[in-house]
Amino acid sequence: MVYSHGTLENEILNAVWSLEESGLDTENISVNEVLNRINSDGCIRAYTTVKTVMDRLVDKTLLQREKLGKKFCYRSVKSREAMAESAINKIALQYFNNDMRSFMKALEKRCLSLKS
Numbered sequence: 001m002v003y004s005h006g007t008l009e010n011e012i013l014n015a016v017w018s019l020e021e022s023g024l025d026t027e028n029i030s031v032n033e034v035l036n037r038i039n040s041d042g043c044i045r046a047y048t049t050v051k052t053v054m055d056r057l058v059d060k061t062l063l064q065r066e067k068l069g070k071k072f073c074y075r076s077v078k079s080r081e082a083m084a085e086s087a088i089n090k091i092a093l094q095y096f097n098n099d100m101r102s103f104m105k106a107l108e109k110r111c112l113s114l115k116s
Contacts, residue, residue, distance in 0.1 A: 008045070008049075008050075008053050009053055009056070009057060009062075011038045012034055012038065012050065012053055012054055012057065013057065013062065013063075013076070013080075013083070014080075015033075015034045015037040015038050016029055016034060016063065016074060016075070016076050017076060017079070017080040018037065019033055019034070019037060020075065020076060021080075028068065028073045029073055029074050029075060030071055030072070030073055030074075031047060031050055031051045031054060031071075031072065031074075032047070034050060034054065034074070035047055035050045038050070051072075054074055058074070061077055062076070062077055062078070062083075063075065063076060063077060064076075064077055088103075091103065
């Protein structure tokens with residue numbers, strides 16, 4: 001399955017993963033908890049925007065949603081590591097003809113340039 005998502009989707013996914021990793025009840029992550037996490041960087045997003053994007057991530061099968069009482073709760077479908085592995089495989093296939101050694105050389109070169 002090919003995943004493509006935008007910046008806000010990435011922020012939301014990272015917030016959900018961070019909340020799950022922090023030991024919160026991973027079955028009960030609310031839109032408000034995600035909103036508080038992503039708004040902590042000083043860029044204020046609206047509740048309705050975040051809720052809409054989270055629902056789109058449900059449609060893309062990247063998040064699961066369950067109604068508990070009057071609110072919806074979310075959790076990730078795939079771990080951060082599983083999503084990263086999928087992204088790495090996609091990049092290797094798309095840009096390096098699935099040659100992982102060439103991909104790793106490019107990563108090494110990039111890491112070395114960051115140290116300079």
